[in-house]
Amino acid sequence: MIKHIRIKNNSTVSLWDIPLLNYEDLLEQSISLLQDESCHCVNYFGYPHRDQLILICCIANDREHLITISSSVINFNSVLPSFTHHHLAFHLFEREIHENFGIKYSDHPWLKPVRYPFSRADKNSRIENYPFYAIESEEVHEVGVGPIHAGIIEPGHFRFICDGEQILHLEIQLGYQHRGTEQLFLKKNNLLQRTHFAESIAGDTVAGHTTAFVNLWESLCNYDAEDHLQFSRTLALELERIAIHTGDLSALCTDIAYQLGSAVFGRLRTPVINYFQRWCGNRLGKGLIRAGKNNYPFTKQLGDPLKRLFDEYERDFIEMYDEFKTLPSVLARLEKTGTVTKEQAASIGTVGMAAKMSGIPRDIRVSHPHDWYERMNHEPVIKHYGDVYSRTQIRKEEILQSIEIIRNMIKSIPPENKKRKELSFPAPDLFGISLVEGWRGEICHCAITGENGNLVHYKVKDPSFHNWLALALAVRNNEISDFPVCNKSFNLSYCGHDL
Amino acid sequence: MIDNIKILLRQGKQYIPDVTHAKVPGIFRGRPVISKETIDENALVELCPTEAITGSPVCIDLGRCAFCGECAFAFPDKIKFTTDYKISTNERERLITKDGEDKTIELNPDIIRTEISKYFSGSIKLRQVSAGGDNSCELELNACGNVNFDMGRYGIEFVASPRHSDGIVITGPITENMAVPLQICYDAIPEPKIIILAGTDAISGGIFDGSPALNRNFLTMHKIDLFVPGNPVHPLTFITGILELIRKR
Ligand code: SF4
Numbered sequence: 001m002i003k004h005i006r007i008k009n010n011s012t013v014s015l016w017d018i019p020l021l022n023y024e025d026l027l028e029q030s031i032s033l034l035q036d037e038s039c040h041c042v043n044y045f046g047y048p049h050r051d052q053l054i055l056i057c058c059i060a061n062d063r064e065h066l067i068t069i070s071s072s073v074i075n076f077n078s079v080l081p082s083f084t085h086h087h088l089a090f091h092l093f094e095r096e097i098h099e100n101f102g103i104k105y106s107d108h109p110w111l112k113p114v115r116y117p118f119s120r121a122d123k124n125s126r127i128e129n130y131p132f133y134a135i136e137s138e139e140v141h142e143v144g145v146g147p148i149h150a151g152i153i154e155p156g157h158f159r160f161i162c163d164g165e166q167i168l169h170l171e172i173q174l175g176y177q178h179r180g181t182e183q184l185f186l187k188k189n190n191l192l193q194r195t196h197f198a199e200s201i202a203g204d205t206v207a208g209h210t211t212a213f214v215n216l217w218e219s220l221c222n223y224d225a226e227d228h229l230q231f232s233r234t235l236a237l238e239l240e241r242i243a244i245h246t247g248d249l250s251a252l253c254t255d256i257a258y259q260l261g262s263a264v265f266g267r268l269r270t271p272v273i274n275y276f277q278r279w280c281g282n283r284l285g286k287g288l289i290r291a292g293k294n295n296y297p298f299t300k301q302l303g304d305p306l307k308r309l310f311d312e313y314e315r316d317f318i319e320m321y322d323e324f325k326t327l328p329s330v331l332a333r334l335e336k337t338g339t340v341t342k343e344q345a346a347s348i349g350t351v352g353m354a355a356k357m358s359g360i361p362r363d364i365r366v367s368h369p370h371d372w373y374e375r376m377n378h379e380p381v382i383k384h385y386g387d388v389y390s391r392t393q394i395r396k397e398e399i400l401q402s403i404e405i406i407r408n409m410i411k412s413i414p415p416e417n418k419k420r421k422e423l424s425f426p427a428p429d430l431f432g433i434s435l436v437e438g439w440r441g442e443i444c445h446c447a448i449t450g451e452n453g454n455l456v457h458y459k460v461k462d463p464s465f466h467n468w469l470a471l472a473l474a475v476r477n478n479e480i481s482d483f484p485v486c487n488k489s490f491n492l493s494y495c496g497h498d499l
Numbered sequence: 500m501i502d503n504i505k506i507l508l509r510q511g512k513q514y515i516p517d518v519t520h521a522k523v524p525g526i527f528r529g530r531p532v533i534s535k536e537t538i539d540e541n542a543l544v545e546l547c548p549t550e551a552i553t554g555s556p557v558c559i560d561l562g563r564c565a566f567c568g569e570c571a572f573a574f575p576d577k578i579k580f581t582t583d584y585k586i587s588t589n590e591r592e593r594l595i596t597k598d599g600e601d602k603t604i605e606l607n608p609d610i611i612r613t614e615i616s617k618y619f620s621g622s623i624k625l626r627q628v629s630a631g632g633d634n635s636c637e638l639e640l641n642a643c644g645n646v647n648f649d650m651g652r653y654g655i656e657f658v659a660s661p662r663h664s665d666g667i668v669i670t671g672p673i674t675e676n677m678a679v680p681l682q683i684c685y686d687a688i689p690e691p692k693i694i695i696l697a698g699t700d701a702i703s704g705g706i707f708d709g710s711p712a713l714n715r716n717f718l719t720m721h722k723i724d725l726f727v728p729g730n731p732v733h734p735l736t737f738i739t740g741i742l743e744l745i746r747k748r
Contacts, residue, residue, distance in 0.1 A: 116676055118712040127676045147680050150659035152627040152641045154634055155677060176676045179631045180712035193548040196565060196706040203635025203731060247638070260503055266645045267513045278525030281580070284635050286730060287528075287567045295572055316509065323502050495633050498676075 004029065004070035006061075009368035010215045012222075012432040015448065018056070018071045023080060026072040030057050031086045038063040040349050040362070042435060042444045044083075044093035046101050047457045052076070053101055058433055058446065062367035067433060076101060082108040089349030092465060099125075115175035115498045119183060130173045132159050139163060143480065147176045154494035158483075165479050170472045177498035185458035191217070191291060191423075194455075198445075199286050201460055202496035204244055206285040207236035208438025209460070209496075212445040214291040215370060216434035220426035220449060223292055225371075227414035232298050234372035235409060236276075236285055238402040241439040243272040245395040246317070248491050252392060253324070255485040256333040264320045271309055278305070292423030294416070303410040310403050321396055334389040338474035338486035341386055345470060352441015353394050354467040354490060358386035364437035372409060373437075386474075388489040398439075428453045438463060440493065462496030514649045518738050519585075527733070528566045528580040531559050533598035536576045543574055549699070549706050561586055561594040561604075561728040562702040587727045587740025594702070594726060606725075606743050614691040615724065619665055619745045622654030625695070626664035626688065630681050631713070632671030635731035636698040640668065643734045650738050655745075661685075666693035666724070672700040672707040678714040685717070693724040695741070697732045705730065 003019040021029065033039050043058040052073050059068045074080065082105040083090035095114050097103050102121030105111055113120075116127045134142070140163050147155035155176040161169040185197055198213035199206050211233045218225055225233075246269040253261030273283040280288035280296040288296055324330055340350070345358040355362040363380035365373045381397040383390035426449045436443045441463030448457040471490045475483055515521045523529070540554040547570055551563035557577070559570075571578045583603065588594060590607045629637050643650040644657065658664050661684050673681065685694075696718075699705040704713060727740050 118675060118710075128679065147677070148628055148684055152629070152637050152657055154629045154632060154637060155680065176674065176680070177629075177631050177671070178674055178676055178712050179672060179707050180710040181707075183712075184707065184710055190548065192546070192567070192569060193706065196548050196567065200633045200700075200706060203633030204638060206635070260506065263646050264506060264510055267510065267647055270642075270645070270647050274524050277523070277527055281526040281528045281568060282566070282730075283733070284638070284731060286565075286635070287569075295568065319506060319509070323506060493634065495631070 004068045006066040006068050007433070008066060009364070009433070009435045010219045010370050012219050012430045013069060015429045015431055018069050018431060021070055021072050023055075023072045023074055026055065026057060026070055027081065027083055027086075029070060030059060030083055033059045033068060034087050034089065036061070037346075041089055041093065042067065042442065043433070043446050043459060043461055044090060045446070045459050046097045046103070047448060048101065053103065055097070056431070056446070058444070060368060060435070062362065065368055067368070067435075069431065069433070074103065076103070079104040079106055081106055084108050088347045091348070092469075113175065115178050117178055118180055127175055130157070132173070133161075133169065133171050135161055135168070140168060156494050160480060160483075162480055165481065167475050167478055167480050167483070170475050172468050172472055174468070174494060174497050177495040179495070179499065181499040182458050182460055186455055189454065195290060201499065202462060202493045203284060205240070205438045205440065205443070205462070205493065205496065207233070207240040207289060208436055208440075208443050209445075209462075210289040211237060211371070212434045212436040212443045214289055215436070216432050216445045216447055217291045217426070218423070219434070220430055220432045220447060221292075221424050222427060223421075223423050225292070226417045226420055228297065228416045229294055230371040231409065231414050232294055233289055235298060235406060236288055237436070237438070238405050239272065239276065240285060242399050242402045243269055243276070244439045245399050246272065248488065249392065249395055251488050251491070252388075252485060255488050256330060258324070258327070258330055261320060261324045261330075264316070268313060268317055268320070271313065275306060275309055278302070293420070297416040298413060300413060303413055306410060307407065310407065314400070314403060317399065331389070333482070333485060334392055335387060336385070337388045337482050338478060338489060339385065339387045340470050340474045342384075344473050345386065348469050348473070349466050350470045351466050352437070352463045353391055354441065354463075354470045356380055356394055357383050357390040359384045362442065364435045364442050368435045370434075370436065376405065388485055391489040426453045426455070440464065440491070441467065460499055462493050464492040464497045467492050468497060513646045514652075515647060518648065518735055519742070521735055523582050523584055523733070523735065527582045527584065528568050529733075530561075530583040530586050530604060531571070531578055531580050531596055532601045533557050533559065533578055533596060534576060535599045538574050538577045543570060543577065546570060546573055549708070557598040559596045560703070561596065562591060562726060563699065563705065563708075564728065565699055565705055565730045584733050584735045585739050586729075587725055587736055587743070589723075589725050589744065591723075591726060594728060608748065611744065611748070612691070612724070615693060615745060616748045618691060619693070620747045622656075623666065623741065623745055624656050624658045624664045625666050625668050626661045626684060627657055627668045627670070628677075628681050628684050630669055630671040630677035631674035631707070632698065632700065636670040636700070636729070639729075639731045639734055640670070640697060640737065643737055648734045648738060650734075653738070653742060655738065655741055661687035662689065664688050664692075666695060668695045668697050669701045670697050672704040672710070672713050673715045673717060675712055675714040678717060681717055685721075693744075694721055695725040695727060696723055697727045697729075697737060699728060699730045702726050702728060
């Protein structure tokens, strides 16, 4: 009964070629696809069309490097059996469909608000009245943290249920950062404005989200980005990974009060982001990635200083990390803290570091390669304990790996094509999908064009969308004082989730 | 221990000795300079993604500008971005650069409240609130305290509790969902207190201006003491802006 169409990353399909199933068949098919360990759902969302809602489900097969697309049409007043009842990885997608469009589910175990978007179906649902899970007992107490936190960090509310110092349950309530980003992609119809939205989805993942956007946009316009553009995007992605991972190691040291590590890793991030500024005038890479062009071509004059930067960085980084990892007081805080098992990670569909830490080899650079990754034999860094230390080790190893990737890349820099062809406009009635492995993990953007080629739907998924629940599971049975280090070890995005 | 000393020696001194006269590396986009060159003004105004440019005469509003540099690429003889990072000011109009002018952006001393110099010139503690910020300004504000910029040496620090702070630093376009928490946080700060808007999103809404998911009423109710433009703000812009604001007068 398999009814779907399979496409590659960064390709498009005519809307009319996406098989339309009845809802029960879509459910059965999606659940059965996920029986295969190499499949996971990369996006599942509703798109209102005429008086009905089209559900589009995208399941990636990592082994076969293909993405399965199928759809179903339902009425807005539907009460449906949920996918989540059969597979937890769908829980947030269905909560989102419920929140945005008012679709009811008969057997969803946790049908709570996601982000309180301005366009939500139920305007009576308000962020100050989030229905937290509670335990009636004299023995436990609740601790509420946020939305505003102690440091300079985005807002979100954490509600702990504790037995003494031990966390029994954590519920994370988000939505404070909701800026209406997906809707603005449609409202402002100039390409530069849309690129700005992509750059602002998460300002710590500028290269990640902007690459997803421009790759998707170019595929809608049937435009093949030349080598030079692909090269620059890939380089920016790896540079961003190095910068943010380094900053995260510094922050982890801060949270365990290891001053030397905090200072040295913190200062090691500086030359990397300053390099971005040297390349494109902005320390976080804003302004660099553009569809169909590149305002800041990467040249040999840029390659040589980067090589020298890495030689110095690597020496200092390894020296610091070697010291850090031999300190018993460091290891005592990181090892066996905030553990997520492989079964848990697989069941909730984590991505990126939050998958790789528990032995799940999920990395778009291998499974659905794009840009320069198609020319590499990338090997993801995999750990197995799922604890804070695994996430720390992944960062360290990925940093060194990314340096090698860049060193190899800049050995031969593809020249810029000064006579590149002009970007045209998106073709009508298309569905497109783009996957990128950002430093946090898998980013997915989907777009639908209408009959004039105008954008009629834009869907963004940050890796944090899947991974926040992993943090909530990680802290169970840990001391509440270990929460900061657990949180930092995931370093998830609030604005990327809230959009 | 010996290893620690080795690392310390190797790292040496990392701080920027004088933040007011630093040279930013590379092609940083700071204060723009607009020439008198005649160009197709409509095309220039149209091009800007955040409506930061207005015509006759050509002006760029740094409170709206996202510093993407696209205008300077399209009209290189008309607009140039300099590496002048001292672009903070306390008067909204001073963020507007006009064509033919090449003057530095300064604070207007006449409108600095007297309490600021009296209470805060030796040290100031700030509470940061991200209200829809995309985590880029937040990263840069964190960087202000790192060993390179070391804002703490001037007595400027971010603190955890509004009760311990002398003011609030807002990032992000201020979402509807953060409007109430922002107000609660502000109310919890003891008087006298200041408000700083950090980044284009906070100053004008930036690219998000006009989004139905925002609620910027807070800003109409209070006087803003410092505008720090940037997308994100550069740590040097932030630090030098505050130093100017709290300077003994
Ligand atoms: S640099 Fe500023 S003024 Fe120029 S186009 Fe970009 S946002 Fe507009």
